[in-house]
Amino acid sequence: xxxxxxxxxxxxxxxxxxxxxxxxxxxxxxxxxxxxxxxxxxxxxxxxxxxxxxxxxxxxxxxxxxxxxxxxxxxxxxxxxxxxxxxxxxxxxxxxxxxxxxxxxxxxxxxxxxxxxxxxxxxxxxxxxxxxxxxxxxxxxxxxxxxxxxxxxxxxxxxxxxxxxxxxxxxxxxxxxxxxxxxxxxxxxxxxxxxxxxxxxxxxxxxxxxxxxxxxxxxxxxxx
Amino acid sequence: xxxxxxxxxxxxxxxxxxxxxxxxxxxxxxxxxxxxxxxxxxxxxxxxxxxxxxxxxxxxxxxxxxxxxxxxxxxxxxxxxxxxxxxxxxxxxxxxxxxxxxxxxxxxxxxxxxxxxxxxxxxxxxxxxxxxxxxxxxxxxxxxxxxxxxxxxxxxxxxxxxxxxxxx
Numbered sequence: 001x002x003x004x005x006x007x008x009x010x011x012x013x014x015x016x017x018x019x020x021x022x023x024x025x026x027x028x029x030x031x032x033x034x035x036x037x038x039x040x041x042x043x044x045x046x047x048x049x050x051x052x053x054x055x056x057x058x059x060x061x062x063x064x065x066x067x068x069x070x071x072x073x074x075x076x077x078x079x080x081x082x083x084x085x086x087x088x089x090x091x092x093x094x095x096x097x098x099x100x101x102x103x104x105x106x107x108x109x110x111x112x113x114x115x116x117x118x119x120x121x122x123x124x125x126x127x128x129x130x131x132x133x134x135x136x137x138x139x140x141x142x143x144x145x146x147x148x149x150x151x152x153x154x155x156x157x158x159x160x161x162x163x164x165x166x167x168x169x170x171x172x173x174x175x176x177x178x179x180x181x182x183x184x185x186x187x188x189x190x191x192x193x194x195x196x197x198x199x200x201x202x203x204x205x206x207x208x209x210x211x212x213x214x215x216x217x218x219x220x221x222x223x224x
Numbered sequence: 225x226x227x228x229x230x231x232x233x234x235x236x237x238x239x240x241x242x243x244x245x246x247x248x249x250x251x252x253x254x255x256x257x258x259x260x261x262x263x264x265x266x267x268x269x270x271x272x273x274x275x276x277x278x279x280x281x282x283x284x285x286x287x288x289x290x291x292x293x294x295x296x297x298x299x300x301x302x303x304x305x306x307x308x309x310x311x312x313x314x315x316x317x318x319x320x321x322x323x324x325x326x327x328x329x330x331x332x333x334x335x336x337x338x339x340x341x342x343x344x345x346x347x348x349x350x351x352x353x354x355x356x357x358x359x360x361x362x363x364x365x366x367x368x369x370x371x372x373x374x375x376x377x378x379x380x381x382x383x384x385x386x387x388x389x390x391x392x
Contacts, residue, residue, distance in 0.1 A: 140276035145285040156281040157263055157292075163276070 004072040019063035019074055020048050028076050031085070031105060033092070033175050034126035035064045039135050042127050045092075047105075049084055051075045060084060086111050096121050097189040101175040107194040118189050122176055125151060129170030139163045142170060247275060248283060251290060259295040288342075296331040296338030298380065300324075300356050300373075302364075305344030307351035312365075316352055317341070319366040323373055336380075 001012045006026060013022045018041060023030050033045035043065035050063040052074055060081065063074075075081075086109050092102045094116035102124075105111075125144065130153060133139050141164035145154045155161040171177055180191055250273075254265050261284050270277040284290045302308075302317055317328060320339060324332050331338040345353055350362025354369060361372055 140278055143276075143278035143282045145278075145282050147286050154281075156277040161278070163278075 002068050002070050004068055004070065004074065006074050007076055013068050015068075017068045019050055019052075019061070019066045019068060022068050023050070023063060023074075023076050030063055030076060031108070032064060033101065033105075033124065034128055036128060036132075036173060039128065039131040041065045042131065044126050045088070045124070047085060047088055049081050049088075051078050051081055082109070085109060090114055091116065092124060093189055095119050096124050096176050098122065098179060099124075099176040100178045100180040103180045103191045104194070106190055107192055110195065112190065112192055112195070114189055123153060124176050125153070126175060128173045128175065129153060132169045132173045137165070137167050137169045139165060139167070141165075247273060247280065248287075251280070251284065255290060259297075260291040260293060263292070294331065294335065296335050298337050298357050298376070299340060300337055300354065301340045301342055301345070302328070302355075303343075303345040303347075303351070303353045304341045305348060305351070307348035308344075308353055311351045313352040313354075315366050316354060316364045316369050319369055320354075320373070323370065 002015055002017075003010065003012045004022075005011070006022060007028065009026070011022070011026060013025065017025075020030055020032070020035065020041075030048045030050070032048045034042050035045075035048060041064045043062040046062055048063045049060045050066075051058045052061050052066065052072060053059055054073055058073075058075070058080075063076070089102070089105050089109055089111045090113075092099075093106055093111065094114045096102055097114075097118070098120065127144060130143055133142050141161040142153055142155055144151055146152055155164065181193070247269075250269060251261060251266075254269070255261055258265070266280050266284065267277060269275075270280050284292060300320060302313055302320065304313055304317075321327055324337050324339065326332050326337075326339055328339045328341045345355065345360075347353055347360065347362070350360065352362075352364045354361045354364045354372075356372065356376060361368075
């Protein structure tokens, strides 16, 4: 077992655990876009940033790829992290505003403005679909090709792949594929509708059982 | 077009499977033979080495050296590094493009020349630098490149009439 300090709490975890798994185990929620339990860690989205090291000399690492170490001091919700995370969400909004997952994150972290030039891509290059195809479906039909600004997910020679069984795993796991509730509106890159949503459930029904997970309205009001 | 169906005879040694290093050297050999990476040969390579085709495609698209489209018989490479840029490679590039009628990164219609740009050739003292078929031409100007290409044109016409037939 490894002893370390998480948010001021002395904890012990098994060797080989990542910081993200550790935090989740202790009930601390860390947002991610490129991590899935059944797949290998990739560290592409950087949303799972945590602060590591003693105060004043700390640095930010992606918790999904950083293994727990003896005596490590980790903080998961500092002002520095919040600032970095909101910047990332803003950048994602500027890239791919049509995704519900990203719009939800914007609401959750109260990102209300995008200061960057608006694009309307349909991919954030998180690599989830590629890992899904490779590791879970054992097909290796798609991959990340080209590089730099031209990097994209594609099949070999951009033709229909012989390895593809049309399982749909790539679509299932894609955080950018699910269209946002209102539908993409070019003139309005941020939805933020959930920000103004009051949770009516608890006021109207005393014994309401809510299956909306996550309900952003509830989370914002702290009623979760 | 040559028949490329599964022709791996270009490889001087068998490739060991699933190993990035030997894959790349095999792809080097293929590119040297055909002047580009033909799809059929890459498919054969994938089958031979038991590597997913997407892996080979990923490598082929990642490295600038590899090309998936046929290259010309003669390669004109111009350097766009800092030193060459400062000393006016742009003018030279424009002149070459005008002479051959193609943009950098493409091949002339007759398959004779392909125009490429690289980020630095590491010979900044010779800037602006153009390499034609492995021969370095330093201190390039628009008027000099015109002469050199004209001379090169004449020389290749004399020596190899086969170039136009094999490039088809």
